[in-house]
Amino acid sequence: MFVPAFEQGVAEAAADIARIVADQAAPSFANTLEALERAGARLSRVRRIFWTISSAQSDAAIRAIEPVVTQMLTRHGIAVAHNPHLFARVAQVWAKRDETALDEAQLRLLDQSYRGLVDGGAALEAVDKARYAAISEELAALTTQFGQNVLAAAAEWEMVLDRPDLDGLPVTMQAAAARRAELRGLAGRYVLTLDRGDVEGMLSFSTRRDLRERMWRAFTTRCDGGAQDNGPLVERILALRHERAALLGYASYADYALTDSMAKTPEAAMALLLRVWEPALLQAQAEQAELERTAGIPDFAPWDWRFYAETVRMARYALDGTEVRHHLTLARVRAAAFSTAERLYGLRFEHRPALAGWHPDVQAWAVSEANGTPLGLLYTDDFARAEKHGGAWMGSLRVQEKLDGPVQPIAYLVANFAKAPGGTDTGLSIDEARTLFHEFGHALHALLSDVVYPSHAGTAVARDFVEFPSKFMEHWIVAPETLAAFDVPEALITAIGHADDFGQGFATIEFLASAIVDLALHHDPSAISNAKAFAAHILATLGMPATIAPRHGLTHFTHVFDGGYAGSYYSYLWAEVLDADAFAAFGEVGDLFDPALAQRFRRDVLAPGNSRDPMDSFKAFRGRGPHEVALLRARKLAS
Template sequence: MANILLEKWNTPFGSIPFEEIKNEDYKPAFLQGIEDGKKEIDAIAQNEATPTFENTIEALDASGQVLDKVAEIFFNLNSAETNDFFEELAQEVSPLLAEYSNDITLNEALFARIKYVKEHTPIESLTEEQARLLDKTFKSFSRNGALLSDTDKETLREIDKELSGLTVKFSQNVLQETNAYTLHLTEEKDLEGLPESIVEMAKEEATKRNLEGWVFTLQFPSMVPFMKYAKNRDLREKMSIAIGQRAYKDNEQNNSAIIHKLVSLRAKRAKLLGFDSHAAFVLEERMAQNPKTVLSFLDDLLFKAKPFAVKEIEVLKDLAAQDGIEDMKSFDHSYYAEKLREAKYEFSEEELKPYFSLEKVLEAAFTAAERLYGLKYTERKDIQKYHPEVTVYEVTENGQYKGLFYTDFFPRDGKRPGAWETSYQAQYKNKEVNQRPHVSIVCNFSRPSKDKPSLLTFGEVTTLFHEFGHSLHAMLADTTYRSLSGTSVYWDFVELPSQFMENYCYDKDFLQSFAKHYKTGETLPAEKIDKIVASANFMEGYQTIRQLSFGILDMAFHTGKLSENATMEDFEDEILSDTKLYPTTAGLAMSPSFSHIFAGGYSAGYYSYKWSEVLDADAFEFFKENGIFNPEIAAKFKTLLSSGGTKDPMELYKNFRGREPKVEALLKRAGLAEA
């Protein structure tokens, strides 16, 4: 029987024929991909010719393309457009994929050939990229079990198989819990403080559910403004409890046991491979190199930021006291922070939204990409997509095809929370053919209403630019090998391109170019733009402590700090005592929904966001000194982006900047440097 996933597609640019794929195609395609991949690996491992870079390392990098294609489509849709079928199949195939991966890594004949190439190939005979691939391949095998005994290899297989199922289950539980909660209000007095647009959205949500009144959910476009504007403190507390109990209630979706098992298995795996902890294993292949460096980095920033955060909270407590609140809690923070912002800068996020229609913000991102890198984005109506709300763009440079760009912006029951960038097809070169990437960004912004387009908060504007920055990293890729292409870099470097793009949202001239009222076309008044720029580091002390707390918690989980019987809330209270700015509420914990580190690949790596902020602040300062669209500096940054993982990240950065990054740029931008 024909299977579209296994056929060559006669589509524009080899784009995925989403509308022709049937559910029953996936499992056979996975099984065929695994079978084909095994044959390719066997051919490499059993090759009787002397091992060379070409017949071993290059051949390995080129193997498994059928399986990679199927897995990229399936797991991307499992995040953006899942259903019961996808969730069940994800549980079924994840252990098979883990086993397949182990079959490669633990293949003794294959590793013997890799080792031979490593030991017998003169480094001067390789290009810099080839040398990098050889080193990466050897380390990938030696770090992941190739040197273990047969007994330990079997143990590793069992661990990896179990880990793969647990991470999928963790993510499914978070999504189910997110979709399960609703705050149903029927009295208008409970809506006090909420902007009209948020009330309208809640009304539409209620109507969709055949309910009277208004419905608020744990989806970001509903939850965040509710916490920021709802005057009814009891309801803010109620929503806060729902957030803190997500995947932490006494039901089948409670992730506590999964966390204990994940942390235990990761630690056991690291020990098996000769590392003190999972963090030590992960960080060996990061810019930071070891847990000591990361913890020192986090502690140093905590020391510098906490005095500022404490002062900021005191101001908010004074504001709350005017409303008779003497025991300010964490669920009051967003409400009073927004009140303070409005008082201090004379604007609210809601009053800015009419000036930030999604269409105009996306156009601005495209304009930035064109001015910096010469990229142009043109919508293509003839390319298939997986949901009607997805839009597809052809990207060109100097008239030449550069790649495809998919956007998916609105919440759905089948979409996990948050925002992310992903690829359906990586860039690489094969026999003079430069295969270009197919890249996607997925977000959860407010939907258009009957009479309004999708209007973004300023925070959502920066989110779009952040994910767009990731997409540029993938889109500009220009490497020979798939495993070194685009975002295939150290994870404490991968956030540089994304966070770098956020800086453009705070440039006055650039803001004026796209902050236009969706009805009148009027530009956001200059004084409001000045206020936005001035507010760039508003509550930055608090925000820094919050980000650091996530990184500290992540490192504690993965350096052996979690005791066998600890509850999530007790563990968080203990580990985060130095970052607590508000009293703890019993029965709540954020770890059970901390998808980044338990389902999203950021384990022992959440510190990367702050680490990369040092890089992005330093990089953008270079642009500001010479013009934020300076063509010479943009060309240097483009080289950094297009190089992917072909060079050491610090080498790439120094080639761009002329020196190593300085933390002072971050402290200055964040307003955390002592005057």
Template sequence: MSSNNPLLQSFSTPFGVPPFAQIQLDHYQPGIEQLIEKSRAEIQLIAENEEAPSFENTIVALERSGRGLDQAAEIFFNLNSAETSDEMQALANSISPLLTEFGNEIMQNEQLFARVKVVYDTQSGLSLDKEDHMLLRKTYLGFVRSGANLSEADKKKYSALSNALAMASLKFGENVLAETNGYELLIESEEDLVGLPEGAIDAAALAAEEKGHKGMWLFTLQAPSFLPFMEYVENRELREKMYKAYMSKAFKGDEFDNQEIVKEIVRLRFEMAQLLGYDNYADYVLEERMAEKPQKVKDFLNDLLEKALPKAKEEVEELKAYVKKLGDDITLERWDWAFYSQKLKNEKYQLDDEMLRPYFQLEKAVDGIFQVAQKLYGLTFKKNDDIPVYHKDVQAYEVEDESGKHISVFYADFFPRSGKRGGAWMTSYRGQWKTEADHRPVVSIVCNFTPPSATKPSLLTYNEVETLFHEFGHALHGMLADGKYSSLSGTSVYWDFVELPSQILENWLMEKECLDLFASHYQTGASIPADLIEKIKASSNYHEAYQTLRQISFGLMDMAWHSLSKENIDVADVAAFEQTAMQQTDLFNPIPGTCMSTQFSHIFQGGYAAGYYSYKWAEVLDADAFSVFKEKGLFDSVTAKSFKENILSKGGSEHPMELYKRFRGQEPTVDALLERSGLKA
């Protein structure tokens, strides 16, 4: 196997990207097993080195070990999210424990930790720069936080817990994907489509035809299908049906039910935190965050709640009055919110998604965001069909700076398919680091946008364009990385800082100067009219308090799950627990048979456990930081250079507050966010 396993060879591809077409499913497990053995030998050499421990021969050597293994694991798990199959998911269940066990083995290697500790304890006598100090701190804490100081018996316990946790998270994600893919609403009567825009009807007809139901319309729980359905379909019963299908994912007591898995993940995380000497999992997580303590997060969320709740209640009352004015004799329910909210928005601002779609053709939006990157940071993106991709829909670009120097490879993967999990994310197939050479990154964004139909190109909603800008902001953070060490480079920052580069970029989308670069009608080529841009701005705070409350509710629920103590760790009823946690943000009655926790991949599968508050936390940072661009100019070169040099290129090489203050000149205040959100008293 080794002689022809591409995972064990140097990649002879453009820019050394993965040779996707050559990698077969049966290459992964043997390849990863061999790479674990190779890494084990590298670790042994470091641990058994007879020279006295130094920063170079211990900390840097450790940082540089296992490169091949990291690369193979990145390829595998990225594809397991973007292009999976039953066979791949089965492999994940086999590969995941191998990697977890090996990770624990490194972190609990006493000989190795003893060397790390010597360097850590004698650092005052070493001539290290800030980045070196951060690597040393992160390495030492990494060992401690992974059980290096535990007794032999507790180390075994820690390994068992982390293994079980990795498996439970995998299973959680598989169930959510199965539930998302498993639901189909087939409509036979055209009457049931009343209200739906033409594009959504075309897409549903195409989806039905592909499944052998020509002449019918198929709707799914994928965002491009689900969201227009909830916003436009006049048939209230069908909206209710669709909403309940969406909100009951992995909550039906069947083979894909996640209730016991949620309880298991929460309990395993709690036991792991206790074993390491923390009160709960939130304490453990927040030690390595800007927020530092659970109480600080709760205070932050509750402070925002206090400011948003009165306004959110007003927004709900306004919508109820509007429903009454229309003469619709109903009690407003959650499945009515998007529908009537969209109607009222249209009436108030003469604006809805369908008026904007023709100006947001995907290809033009992508070109627009490239122009923004060029104007701000001097980057150019060249499509390169010679760069291997993992699916025919994926596009590959080489990225260069103003001097023509290679900066990164960028992959873009935009449309839903059954092998791709829901949502949108940025990831990388290779990080950035420096030896004698500067090893440049391979970065990817994965989305689930409205696909082209038989009659139209891919025309995005405003929210989808916002998502494009958001994920591209993360991508810039990865692409512009300029550090010595890959574990501190790019998006390897404190989790409540990682959303700043993504969220700040969304602000450009509200500005005429930016929209004029790309927003033109897909048929006539006419630029987006100034009055539409004004309407976008005027409506930008529409139901902002309600949305803020929704984000706060998820943040509070996340903190509730991860702040449990010994006395209450055994949760009996997942839905009841969730309702209690979100109670103070609830503006509607709970709906039996629905649950958010069982499908909340961010916290039970992704990296947002005890960290969902990060989105609102980063909004404070992004609003405050963007106020500088507003003042100096949207594409002001001095401000852009400062943001690039102090934030984007620095990664996690220093504490984020130090980096932020270097850019901003002061700590952030909440004022700019409250003003932007229309929540300022």
């Protein structure tokens, strides 16, 4: 079904390009750039549907055609970028940009289209174009294989437990494990998987140190050897990325990846990471010393950290993770997200059970303004399944635009929460509740987009800006006003408010280790000969604690080797600088729901999408550029 649809979509898109090229009129913004925005409409729809299914509801048939689809799309993209007549038309319009009455969004679209073609190899000589095409096809195949290996490795591993093995695990987690075992024909037993929710639950609550170690080792060594070994793929992907960047005239792949970012250069991004590393490392060392005193064991290890951190939080702040899950149920947290969006932006969310999704768990919600004006649709897919990729993400089945009339967006949120049995409401940890709010922030970015051109819509912004609205949204789930609205006891609200007072060193180092390694690997071509040793050397030089593992190991780092964050994983921290500074504005006025600030954030940050430079969007909201001191204070790292 999908392959014929892609074939037709590619054929129609190619015909659209041919019509643009054949136009006898002089190249103009309307007959070239706007025509490009309209080209391949059917292909865009099919592509969005396919990647939604392949990530959220994959099966053997879908996985079998992923390489075929990837190759087809790669070849089509290269054919467009390497069409000399198309490039000549765009280049002519670009060369006369100062002589044409174009507005800010049109100038940005023109500049991005021109530079996108150049970075796609349009200006290369024939022999280099051929090499560029070969590299791109091989990269597409390798990154697809990388992601499929991670999915297969996670699907094949399980931890089968008996009742005595469950000591310390939350009741909801036990129930989900029992249900999973029943589905596998193991009634009376319990099954945990390598889904991050299971892993962090086991590491945080299980009193069985041997089981924590077994889980930690399985999770951190995924695809590092064995049938799904991604080690060779990592080095080949790095080699090809550096070679392609060199063909285009860049010093490294990181230089290429950051050209249209807020950081602009790898040096600027690395400087931020290292400025935060030093205070974070000091904090992590202080945290470990306290945990070692609490644990009273001579060989404190990585699989002990989360468990004893929970112990400290319980003792210091009376924060009971099980009680948190009792109050922070999925339905309540989602309702809180919708309520927050209503109070901030005047939005309404109406459940539409008649609208089917790609799985029975998927729910649809109509989104509108307070006055009833429709804005779009939101789909939510919350529960872990074997056919899903791990983690949580947001995507779009259709983006907002108004090039030829208003088009409303259709966004979706995918998570991997452990489904409670018997129709009961699923309890969430604080981190899981934050995840829901984070992805909801991405959805709001898509739903509140207000642009003309589809290329500018919603989350189609610089990689180190796209996480800004999502990180920003996380603040409201731990706000006392939010928690009190669904009857969380005052004592627990206070405890949740202090939850981040301990553990920021660990969390920051865990993230920074992955971000620094990613940036270094993509900035230094010498890393490709032995990426694993290179990464280990980088972390050893920085003084990485042996008791903390990077959040993502190389062989399962899908953000970087099967996603859009290659050389750019740092962007979560960069976006957090923006987020912390922007949120501080609400603290300055003393109202988390200040209507004037909320409307400015919607107008200046969410609505413009990529129709203007992201720094201009931030400055329009804040009145100045961002200050990282707000981030250090938020992470409890400021001296």
